[in-house]
Amino acid sequence: MTTGSTRRDVILAGLSLGLTVPLWGQPARADTPPASFDAALAAARGQTVYFNAWGGDQRINDYIAWAGRELAAQFGVTLQHVKLADTAEAVTRVLAGKIAGQTDGGGIDLIWINGENFAAMKRQDLLFGPIIHLLPNMKFVDPLVKPTVLSDFTVPTDGYESPWGMAQLVFFHDSRRVPQPPRSLAALLAFAKSNPGRFTYPAPPDFIGSTVLKQFLLSLAVDRTPFDHPLDASGFARMTAPLWDYLADLTPHLWRAGKSYPTSSTALRQLLNDGEIDISMAFNPGDASSAIAQGLLPDTVRSFVLDGGTIGNTHFVAIPFNANAKAGALVVANFLLSPEAQLRKENADIWGDPTVLEMKLLPPEARLAFDALPRGIATLSADALGPVLPEPHPSWMTAIEARWTQLYGH
Numbered sequence: 001m002t003t004g005s006t007r008r009d010v011i012l013a014g015l016s017l018g019l020t021v022p023l024w025g026q027p028a029r030a031d032t033p034p035a036s037f038d039a040a041l042a043a044a045r046g047q048t049v050y051f052n053a054w055g056g057d058q059r060i061n062d063y064i065a066w067a068g069r070e071l072a073a074q075f076g077v078t079l080q081h082v083k084l085a086d087t088a089e090a091v092t093r094v095l096a097g098k099i100a101g102q103t104d105g106g107g108i109d110l111i112w113i114n115g116e117n118f119a120a121m122k123r124q125d126l127l128f129g130p131i132i133h134l135l136p137n138m139k140f141v142d143p144l145v146k147p148t149v150l151s152d153f154t155v156p157t158d159g160y161e162s163p164w165g166m167a168q169l170v171f172f173h174d175s176r177r178v179p180q181p182p183r184s185l186a187a188l189l190a191f192a193k194s195n196p197g198r199f200t201y202p203a204p205p206d207f208i209g210s211t212v213l214k215q216f217l218l219s220l221a222v223d224r225t226p227f228d229h230p231l232d233a234s235g236f237a238r239m240t241a242p243l244w245d246y247l248a249d250l251t252p253h254l255w256r257a258g259k260s261y262p263t264s265s266t267a268l269r270q271l272l273n274d275g276e277i278d279i280s281m282a283f284n285p286g287d288a289s290s291a292i293a294q295g296l297l298p299d300t301v302r303s304f305v306l307d308g309g310t311i312g313n314t315h316f317v318a319i320p321f322n323a324n325a326k327a328g329a330l331v332v333a334n335f336l337l338s339p340e341a342q343l344r345k346e347n348a349d350i351w352g353d354p355t356v357l358e359m360k361l362l363p364p365e366a367r368l369a370f371d372a373l374p375r376g377i378a379t380l381s382a383d384a385l386g387p388v389l390p391e392p393h394p395s396w397m398t399a400i401e402a403r404w405t406q407l408y409g410h
Contacts (some may be wrong), residue, residue, distance in 0.1 A: 001059055015348075018144040037134050037334065037395055040327040045076035047328035052090040053112035054207075055083020056266050059290060063351050069232040071335055077328045082108070086205070087117045094126045094320045104347065106322035110329040114315045115153045115207075118161060118360045119394040121318065126319035127317040131161025134330055137337035138162075142358035148370070154228055155393040162333040163346060166354040167283045168312035168388055169211055169305075170380065176300045178278045183307045185246065192253035198278040200254045202268050203261035203409070204401045211283055213400055217312050218389050227392035231399055236331050240400060244407070251408065260348025260410060273297050289376020293349045303380050309387030314356060348376035 034040045049071075058327050061081065070080035076088055084090060090111050097106050113121070120129050131198035143150045149163040150156065150177055173181040188192040192199045201333040218224055220242035226235060251258035255277055262268040265366060269291060282288070291297040317336060319329045336342055339362055342355040359367050 001064045034134065034327060034330070037136055037330065040134065040330040041075065043327035043329040044325070047325040048078040048080055049109045049325050049328040049332050050080050050082050050107060051110045051112070051332065052082045052084055052108050053088070054085075054087060056085065056264050059294060059351050064346060067332075067335065067341060070341070071119055071332060075331050075335070075401055077331050087111065087113055088205075091117050091120055091126070094121065094322070095124060097320075097322050098124070098126060103322050106320055106323070108320050109323040109325045110317050110319055112164070112315065113161065113318050114313060115391065116394040116397055117316065118152045118157075118316065119155050121257070121320075122155065122158075122160065123264075126321055127160040128321045128323060128326055131319060131330060132157075132159045132162055135151055135162055135334040135337060137334050137339075140337070140339065140357040140361045142361060145358050146356060147316065147392075148312070152316065153313065153397075154393045157316070161318045162337060163296065163314050163356040164336055165315050166312070166318050166356055167282060167315060168285055168354075168385055169215055169283055169310040170285050170287070170303045170385070171305065172272060172280045172282070172288045172301050172303055172378070174272065174275075174278055174298065174300055175302050176298075176390065177275075181279065181304045183304060185216060185306070185337060188279075189246070189250055189253075192250055195278065197251045197255050197257070197276075200256075200258075200261060200268070200271070200277060201281065202264055204404050206264050208265040208268070208283060208359050209261070209398055210279060210401055211311055212281065213243065213388075213404060214392055214397060215306070216246055217392070217396075217400065218311065219306060219308060220246060224389075228390070230393050231395035233399075236399055240403070243400070244403070247404075258408065259406075269296060272301070278363075284353055286346070286354065286376060286379050288350045288378035289348040289374075290350070290352035293374075293376060294410065299377065301378055303378050305380065305384070305386050307386075309389045310385075311391060312388035313391050339369075343369055343373070346370065346373055348379060352379070 006123065038243045053064060062079045071077045071079050090108055094106065094108055143148055146166065152161060171181065184193045201212040204210040204213060217240065226239055264270060268280050270386055271277045273296060285303065288297060288301050288303050292299050292301060317333050323329055339357065342357050345351050345353045359370060
């Protein structure tokens, strides 16, 4: 009988050969990686890694700046954070380089990525790898416990992405104004009708705005099975009809009557802080506590989830096929997986982003450090977070975003 640890090792060993077991599908075309992490470590010294990552949250920007200081001190690698408003910008630049025949010396070395953007890069052979077998800190990750570390919105990563953090959609309410928050879509609609203008969400394709639409889609669906597979255009109208019917009822009661929307989750948080709305959301269970600790939200804000579960996934970093500093990017990816970096990232006073590491695989002192982390007054326990709903295939979201823009994009 195969033990859990052996099965985990078999999965990761398969990826080291650019192969996958049937659960994860067929691999993308593989580039030739460095022979070992030690070789990458030696080549990385003196390199500058241009890390393209969303720059819309100062807490995350500060965390990346800390990582840069550590990388410079420990490995002689310079980390340059290229702040993005939309990750698709970086994907477009890598694709443009490929079309122009730029197979090396590209200006993007590492991308913070998941979902539609990863699917697009994988589909167009824009990724370097597979890489995760080269990262020593992958020994602390267990795909049997967290399957989404190897499957990105149902698309197999095939080792081309290194996991960075876990996420689950949570909602926030100011308990002074809303002591009992709505925990179903029916209750949310009733709340919006009784409290016009006090609820909204960011405009897609903002990541949180798109996630809210996916949450509504799954919560309303009688059968979620089709969303696990690529979109069948002939079934789009039928499968998404409950979503559009719900939005038609909800939209007139949104903030500004649905005539305009916040541009980002950061802007949405500010509306909650300013008292313009009563309910907000984020894709991080520790977000509210972290924001409270940094004075970005009042200490009366609390988190809640919808009955039946909310969407969850893993976010990753990946290396473009033509990155100039591939060795340095590998060193950065491995550092971001380290217990040291993951511990700081999960600290609610700093970022509050949940770790991808499996506690039972960590040294005892690291486990104790995670156990001692401040969780914050607004962070739900693991049990209270409830079930995690898997992401739909990325092709569904592309079509839903396009339709939402037709209906509500102003």
